[in-house]
Amino acid sequence: MRSEQDVNRAIEQYADTVKRVCFIHLKNHADTDDIFQTVFLKYALSSRSFESAEHEKAWLIRVTINACKDLLKSFFRSRTVSLEQVKEQTTTLSDTDNDVLQAVLKLPEKYRRVIYLHYYEGYTAPQIATILNKNVNTIYTDILRARKMLKQELGGELDD
Amino acid sequence: MTDQLKHAFDSIHADEQLKATTKDSVFRQMRRSQRPPVLFGRRTLQAVCVCMLLFIIGGVSVYFSPTTLVSIDINPSVELKINRFDTVIGIESFNSDGQALMQTVDVLYQPYSEAIDQIIASETVSTCLSENELLSIAVIKLDEQQGDSILQYITTATAQHKNAYCYALNKEQVSEAHTLGLSYGKYNAFLQLQQYDATITPEQVSQMTMREIRTLLFEFFDTESATQANRPHNGNGNRYGKGNN
Numbered sequence: 262m263r264s265e266q267d268v269n270r271a272i273e274q275y276a277d278t279v280k281r282v283c284f285i286h287l288k289n290h291a292d293t294d295d296i297f298q299t300v301f302l303k304y305a306l307s308s309r310s311f312e313s314a315e316h317e318k319a320w321l322i323r324v325t326i327n328a329c330k331d332l333l334k335s336f337f338r339s340r341t342v343s344l345e346q347v348k349e350q351t352t353t354l355s356d357t358d359n360d361v362l363q364a365v366l367k368l369p370e371k372y373r374r375v376i377y378l379h380y381y382e383g384y385t386a387p388q389i390a391t392i393l394n395k396n397v398n399t400i401y402t403d404i405l406r407a408r409k410m411l412k413q414e415l416g417g418e419l420d421d
Numbered sequence: 422m423t424d425q426l427k428h429a430f431d432s433i434h435a436d437e438q439l440k441a442t443t444k445d446s447v448f449r450q451m452r453r454s455q456r457p458p459v460l461f462g463r464r465t466l467q468a469v470c471v472c473m474l475l476f477i478i479g480g481v482s483v484y485f486s487p488t489t490l491v492s493i494d495i496n497p498s499v500e501l502k503i504n505r506f507d508t509v510i511g512i513e514s515f516n517s518d519g520q521a522l523m524q525t526v527d528v529l530y531q532p533y534s535e536a537i538d539q540i541i542a543s544e545t546v547s548t549c550l551s552e553n554e555l556l557s558i559a560v561i562k563l564d565e566q567q568g569d570s571i572l573q574y575i576t577t578a579t580a581q582h583k584n585a586y587c588y589a590l591n592k593e594q595v596s597e598a599h600t601l602g603l604s605y606g607k608y609n610a611f612l613q614l615q616q617y618d619a620t621i622t623p624e625q626v627s628q629m630t631m632r633e634i635r636t637l638l639f640e641f642f643d644t645e646s647a648t649q650a651n652r653p654h655n656g657n658g659n660r661y662g663k664g665n666n
Contacts, residue, residue: 262455265448272444276435284433297435297443305451361429380426408422 372407
């Protein structure tokens with residue numbers, strides 16, 4: 262088990278990352294709270310040692326994605342949120358940011374994931390394949406398709 | 422495209438309240454998991470302890486309750502207390518020879534069969550038997566079925582000794598034995614002697630061997646028989662006797 266100091270540092274350091282992963286999966290604040298507690302408790306109770314900060318971050322991203330998937334599969338999950346409610350959550354953003362995020366959220370889940378990991382976190386296809394435990398070629402295909410769909414969604418708003 | 426996506430995602434932040442709630446919840450669960458697990462509440466534990474205590478007391482009480490008593494008299498007088506599990510739970514001597522015998526055998530908490538075999542095979546009893554002493558083994562049955570089994574075993578175990586005799590006694594018949602300082606077997610003999618001689622004392626019987634008691638009994642019996650034979654016969658004259666005609 263890790264110390265409270267370690268956990269405190271991890272929450273401060275990776276809370277935004279976990280929040281973003283939750284955002285592309287859940288679209289819901291209440292579920293995000295649950296995922297936060299699940300992910301950081303798992304981190305607290307884990308005795309795994311990380312080679313670097315990047316390694317630690319990748320582990321937290323993978324755990325968050327798995328927790329989100331589990332929650333989405335959960336039979337007992339009844340909290341569903343409409344896209345309108347999601348828009349309400351992002352009302353504080355600028356129009357451009359809001360449009361971009363709405364376009365991302367319209368993509369199928371697997372494309373949302375690779376868009377975030379590749380374009381925001383800067384992971385390469387092989388790195389994403391490792392995190393998601395998938396074939397590299399599949400990831401390459403997903404990135405291309407996601408990019409194409411996102412461009413279509415945003416029309417001329419998305420620069421190359 | 423990358424810049425636009427980065428800018429958009431950068432605008433998403435975990436608010437301070439979410440971080441605080443998460444820390445609070447995670448720290449609480451960490452502290453809980455550090456505590457040793459409480460399997461049972463105090464009341465449950467107390468109830469379990471009381472039940473176990475009662476069970477142990479009950480078990481001990483059952484184990485140490487004799488269900489059959491075996492009185493072995495030759496000159497050493499000893500008694501074995503046997504529980505329902507066929508185990509010897511007590512051995513008591515009723516004279517100095519019995520005390521000496523107890524020092525040479527180790528029968529406590531042994532199965533009764535081993536205890537009986539050990540006592541019969543002991544040097545003291547073997548010497549007495551070789552000197553034509555009489556071995557009396559009385560089984561006092563508190564549990565009828567077990568008493569029968571033990572009596573059967575002892576009868577078989579002593580079958581080779583012509584001077585040994587085994588019999589069953591009723592507890593009520595010999596309940597006074599211990600208050601008079603006699604073993605059940607000797608008390609039974611004392612009762613028989615008293616029928617012929619009311620002056621005989623338990624102390625005298627205690628010091629006598631079973632052979633001496635038996636000899637005395639035969640003497641009394643013979644004397645009485647002779648007395649009866651000499652008494653005038655009031656019959657019809659078809660029997661032996663002097664008659665009064």
